[in-house]
Amino acid sequence: MNSEKLHYLTPVQRVNGMLFKREDLYAPFGTGEVNGGKLRQCMLLVNKIHRDYEGLVTCCSIHSPQAPITAATAKAFGMQCQILYGGTKPETLLKLPMPKLAMRYGAKVSIAARSGRSSILYYIAQKLQRVKDKRDYIILYGINLGEHEDILLGAVADQVKNIPDDIENLVLTCGSGITAIGVLAGIKRYGKNVRNIHLVATAPDRRKMIHSMLQKHGADRDFFYHDLFHTRGFSYEEPFCSVWGGIRLHPNYEAKTMAWFAKSGLRPEDTLFWITGAEPLAGK
Secondary structure, eight states, X not given: OOHHHHTOOOOEEEETTEEEEEGGGOOTTOTTSSOSHHHHHHHHHHHHHGGGOSEEEEEOOTTOTHHHHHHHHHHHTTOEEEEEEESOXXXXXXXXXXXXXXXXXXXXXXXXXXXXXHHHHHHHHHHHHHHXXXXXXXXXXXXXXXXXXXXXXXXXXXXXXXXXSEEEEEXXXXXXXXXXXXXXXXXXXXXXXXXXXXXXXXSSOOHHHHHHHHHHTTOOOOOEEEEOTTSTTOOSSSOOOOEETTEEOOTTTHHHHHHHHHHHOOOXXXXXXXXXXXXXXXXX
């Protein structure tokens, strides 16, 4: 894939009074297919390592877009792909949109464990990697940081280039924390004056990791952290519907952040809302 597509700078749009960073418009495979900042991170990572490996392996939630993102990336680079799930049944995989879409992209999908815990599935992925003489590369939860942090954080940080120079509030969904780190590093890199950063968490607490990585890159700063994940009644798996001015927000991520925003007291006209990606509809 050419460099222009990999590094496409997605637009900032004002919709119904609020600014949106539209990472969901990074959609190199077309409308309705996998898209967004996580796809770009995966594409840039595999662009670097694909000559040394035959295939990609990943393990994730049955509701996560990481499976079709990894599968689409493997297909684009002419690689095999295997998705490992746990704690589910074959008939369930055949009904759910994310496994279905991964299979449509050519991935081999299997139930590797009784538990869906990421640590167990990662252990199994490592065993499979050893059996295949390490010819497969493991895409970790949230897309690998580790030895490739320069590529992944740089991919996100570069997207800060076109946001306004002066912002009162920036609202960002926080899952693995990698996008949050990249955005905050980009704010430092491009000298953006963002007075209040609100990370809205839909996953376990990543604050320690975020601060540690930002310190390493000389970009640490204060931010507000809003913990939805441990809020009573919260469920990652349960989708939430939210549309803002025609923008359909991802039901497992940004839609829940928008529900938080609606009660936050923040003013839309003072806020930039960062959209990491949209739900791919092709698997439905």
